[in-house]
Amino acid sequence: MRISKKRKEQDIAYHEVKDYELDPGAMIETFDLTKIYNITEGIEIRALNGVTIDIKTGEFVSVMGPSGSGKTTLLNMIGALDNPTDGAVYINRTNIAHMDDKQRTNLRLKEIGFIFQFYNLVPVLTAFENVELPMIFAGRTKQVIEKNVNKFLDLVGLSDKKDHLPSELSGGEQQRVAIARALSNEPSILIADEPTGELDTKMGTEIVNLLRELNLELNQTILMVTHDPQVGNLAERMLKMRDGKIIETVITNK
Amino acid sequence: MSTKKKKVWMNKQRKATATAIRIDPNIVLTVKDLVKTYTVGNTTITALNKVNLTIRKGEFIAIVGPSGSGKTTLINCLGALDFPDSGNIIYNVDAKGMGLDIMKMTNKQHKKMRLRKIGLIFQFYNLFPILTAYENVELPMVIDKKDLKVREDRVKSLLKRIGLDERMEHLPTQMSGGEQQRVTIARALVNEPLIILADEPTGELDTETTTNIMKIFLDLKNSGESILMVTHNIRIAEIADRIITLTDGEFTGEKKGGKSIDDIYE
Numbered sequence: 001m002r003i004s005k006k007r008k009e010q011d012i013a014y015h016e017v018k019d020y021e022l023d024p025g026a027m028i029e030t031f032d033l034t035k036i037y038n039i040t041e042g043i044e045i046r047a048l049n050g051v052t053i054d055i056k057t058g059e060f061v062s063v064m065g066p067s068g069s070g071k072t073t074l075l076n077m078i079g080a081l082d083n084p085t086d087g088a089v090y091i092n093r094t095n096i097a098h099m100d101d102k103q104r105t106n107l108r109l110k111e112i113g114f115i116f117q118f119y120n121l122v123p124v125l126t127a128f129e130n131v132e133l134p135m136i137f138a139g140r141t142k143q144v145i146e147k148n149v150n151k152f153l154d155l156v157g158l159s160d161k162k163d164h165l166p167s168e169l170s171g172g173e174q175q176r177v178a179i180a181r182a183l184s185n186e187p188s189i190l191i192a193d194e195p196t197g198e199l200d201t202k203m204g205t206e207i208v209n210l211l212r213e214l215n216l217e218l219n220q221t222i223l224m225v226t227h228d229p230q231v232g233n234l235a236e237r238m239l240k241m242r243d244g245k246i247i248e249t250v251i252t253n254k
Numbered sequence: 255m256s257t258k259k260k261k262v263w264m265n266k267q268r269k270a271t272a273t274a275i276r277i278d279p280n281i282v283l284t285v286k287d288l289v290k291t292y293t294v295g296n297t298t299i300t301a302l303n304k305v306n307l308t309i310r311k312g313e314f315i316a317i318v319g320p321s322g323s324g325k326t327t328l329i330n331c332l333g334a335l336d337f338p339d340s341g342n343i344i345y346n347v348d349a350k351g352m353g354l355d356i357m358k359m360t361n362k363q364h365k366k367m368r369l370r371k372i373g374l375i376f377q378f379y380n381l382f383p384i385l386t387a388y389e390n391v392e393l394p395m396v397i398d399k400k401d402l403k404v405r406e407d408r409v410k411s412l413l414k415r416i417g418l419d420e421r422m423e424h425l426p427t428q429m430s431g432g433e434q435q436r437v438t439i440a441r442a443l444v445n446e447p448l449i450i451l452a453d454e455p456t457g458e459l460d461t462e463t464t465t466n467i468m469k470i471f472l473d474l475k476n477s478g479e480s481i482l483m484v485t486h487n488i489r490i491a492e493i494a495d496r497i498i499t500l501t502d503g504e505f506t507g508e509k510k511g512g513k514s515i516d517d518i519y520e
Contacts, residue, residue, distance in 0.1 A: 076427055079384075081383065081384070082425075082427050082428065105386075108384045109384065114383065114384055120381070121380075122380060123374065124335065124368040124369065126365075129397060133382065134384070136396055136397075137385065163361065165335055167330055167335045168336075
């Protein structure tokens with residue numbers, strides 16, 4: 001059992017890194033994933049309470065539940081944006097806990113594309129520059145960057161707005177830019193946290209349909225969190241969460 | 255602005271080239287008769303109505319007003335993120351008295367202004383969640399193609415200055431709101447801008463964290479930075495040198511501030 005000094009310093013409670021039996025067809029697997037936040041001394045919140053899920057390559061899965069049910073915490077663990085208190089996350093059959101900081105950064109930049117509720121675009125950069133960002137940080141060549149920015153802005157239908165700033169775009173357009181940015185490094189997985197949370201029904205449906213197209217045409221694996229049942233229903237499989245646990249799995253036959 | 259109006263504006267911008275004018279070297283920014291309207295359906299809303307403002311080097315100005323008074327529109331226009339209908343926004347671009355009007359700049363010049371001359375701070379931090387604190391601060395320099403060594407020195411010294419040098423490898427999700435806002439302050443300073451423009455920088459923070467962020471603002475002012483902050487929090491505005499009231503897109507009052515941070519909550 002090797003726990004790096006840095007991890008210890010960051011106070012991450014990987015008491016032990018167990019290895020689990022894996023499903024060969026899975027893109028994402030979690031085992032007994034648990035996250036405990038210590039609010040003040042003696043008071044702890046169990047945001048995740050033993051979550052085990054298995055998402056296959058090319059699957060479109062939604063996670064539904066009321067606020068506080070642990071949805072975003074689950075995404076943050078799978079996306080290596082936060083560390084679990086216990087349990088394990090495997091991406092492409094690799095245990096994230098075995099990765100060092102550099103490998104995790106690579107995972108976040110290249111293997112996973114993130115889409116957030118508030119778009120999180122950089123306001124002083126144009127659509128083009130926002131889409132460029134993950135590729136610049138991943139060290140891609142100028143040719144690849146130029147090619148992929150154009151390709152993905154075209155895919156989301158915004159090639160005529162690449163010089164626009166986020167403040168000049170509607171919410172739906174900003175989320176499209178965010179989707180192009182998430183796709184820019186051609187990741188294995190797309191993770192979307194309430195992607196329609198700030199949009200009206202029409203724009204929201206457009207965004208989810210775009211995600212469905214990506215899933216059907218490019219076989220993109222997608223994990224999406226939402227509290228909207230209509231949005232959640234558009235995925236192939238819906239996981240319902242409450243109090244940090246998966247309480248039900250619904251196959252939607254989509 | 256409607257798409258048609260926007261196109262006309264953009265074409266006008268493309269043809270235009272800002273000509274330098276001599277201005278008082280001690281003035282960072284002069285705003286003259288700034289007007290900005292929005293058209294929603296058949297209604298035209300005047301967000302800014304002939305706003306005039308002069309900011310001297312090292313001055314800390316707070317603009318207060320309720321929501322809808324035009325505060326964010328003003329910041330966006332001054333930050334070259336939005337496009338006014340008319341007026342002048344003249345920056346002392348070389349800090350020696352060479353004045354350039356952003357209303358007459360090309361798109362390329364706007365981009366340079368945003369990256370190098372203006373430091374923007376937002377209410378919701380707007381950090382890129384998958385990048386560490388270090389990378390978020392470094393970002394404008396990466397886009398600006400600055401040398402690696404220059405970037406490293408600058409980012410490290412700024413993170414130290416705002417007290418987050420121990421946390422540079424942390425992601426935004428691992429930080430509190432106050433810490434995230436400190437990262438955005440460092441990001442705003444990274445290219446040594448002429449002015450800091452802050453839009454409700456403490457809007458999402460509790461009183462204690464707000465005080466800490468305002469201490470950083472005062473520290474920046476004391477080291478010579480020029481700051482324009484818009485806020486609806488009239489208490490924290492008292493620490494600025496001047497407090498200007500914005501009502502329905504017009505400046506309706508001005509008073510002296512300069513209170514110490516310990517006095518504002520009394």
